[in-house]
Amino acid sequence: METETTTTEEPKKRGRKPGSKNKPKTPSGENGANVIDMPNRTEDLPGVEGVGVSPKRIPAVETAADAYAKARDRRMAMTEKEVEAKEELSRVMHEHAEEIGKHPETGELKYVYNGGDKDRRVVTLTPTDEKLKVKDVEAFEE
Numbered sequence: 001m002e003t004e005t006t007t008t009e010e011p012k013k014r015g016r017k018p019g020s021k022n023k024p025k026t027p028s029g030e031n032g033a034n035v036i037d038m039p040n041r042t043e044d045l046p047g048v049e050g051v052g053v054s055p056k057r058i059p060a061v062e063t064a065a066d067a068y069a070k071a072r073d074r075r076m077a078m079t080e081k082e083v084e085a086k087e088e089l090s091r092v093m094h095e096h097a098e099e100i101g102k103h104p105e106t107g108e109l110k111y112v113y114n115g116g117d118k119d120r121r122v123v124t125l126t127p128t129d130e131k132l133k134v135k136d137v138e139a140f141e142e
């Protein structure tokens with residue numbers, strides 16, 4: 001009787017071939033996202049500065065940059081409040097359009113009053129593009 005001999009081949013190993021330019025695959029994390037283990041950042045050595053070693057520190061530049069960033073952040077916060085105030089003024093102008101009176105040709109609403117620390121203020125609302133202006137003007141000479 002003849003017996004069959006079967007040879008079992010070893011499964012091929014996956015990975016880089018020696019001398020291959022292909023980079024190994026990074027392990028996948030949750031949802032297939034690539035995960036790369038990064039070492040914790042170490043502190044720069046004291047006294048070692050220069051190109052390619054560590055950033056130079058210029059306190060005057062850092063102080064000026066911090067002052068600018070604070071001013072910018074205050075302005076951005078005020079911009080939000082300004083937009084809300086402008087929307088409210090536009091709403092109120094539309095609400096009182098009949099009392100103010102529209103310009104017969106342009107349809108503009110124009111309201112003049114003595115306001116604030118200035119002599120006069122003129123509020124103009126152009127209804128076609130909802131353009132709102134508030135201008136301070138000097139008092140008219142009598």
